[in-house]
Structure formats: structure tokens, C-alpha cells
Amino acid sequence: MTNPKSEPTPELYRIGDLAEKAGVSRSVIGTYCMYALIAEAARTPGGQRLFSEAAVRRIRLIQDLKRRYTLREIREIFIRDRL
DSSP states (O other): OOOSOOOOOOOOHHHHHHHHHHHSSSHHHHHHHHSSSSSEEEETTTOOOEEEEHHHHHHHHHHHTTTTSSSHHHHHHHHHOOO
């Protein structure tokens, strides 16, 4: 039973669901995590990474930026602009 007064929890995606929703492969997500371009929101008790809807938007932004920049340059842009 849920508490009607509790804050709604945002939807979290396992890596495969995130990949499907964002239109990229699981390995792309792994690469983006390695470059610290996206971050996991939480982990399951079994240790699986969970990602928020913000990760979907960020992946789409990265995909757009990749047309002009390398992943390293995108990371520098995110750090510089605190994105």
C-alpha cells in the first residue's frame, strides 16, 4: 500500500530500458558512463544501475553534440557549463 501523501518517485530505467528509450545501444550507455557524461540515479539491491528520465534527455543531447564534437570535448563542455 502506498502512502498518498508521499512524494511521487520518478521513473527509473535499467540500462536496457534506457538504451531502448534513448535509441542507443547498451554499450553506448556504458561508454557515456565511463566518460562521466551520464550518471546513474540509483542501484537495485542486486547492484544493477538505474537511470532517471534526465539521463534520456542527456543522451539525446550528447547524440546531437556528437555531430560536431568528440566525447572528450562534450565532457569539457558539460564541465565548463555545469550541465
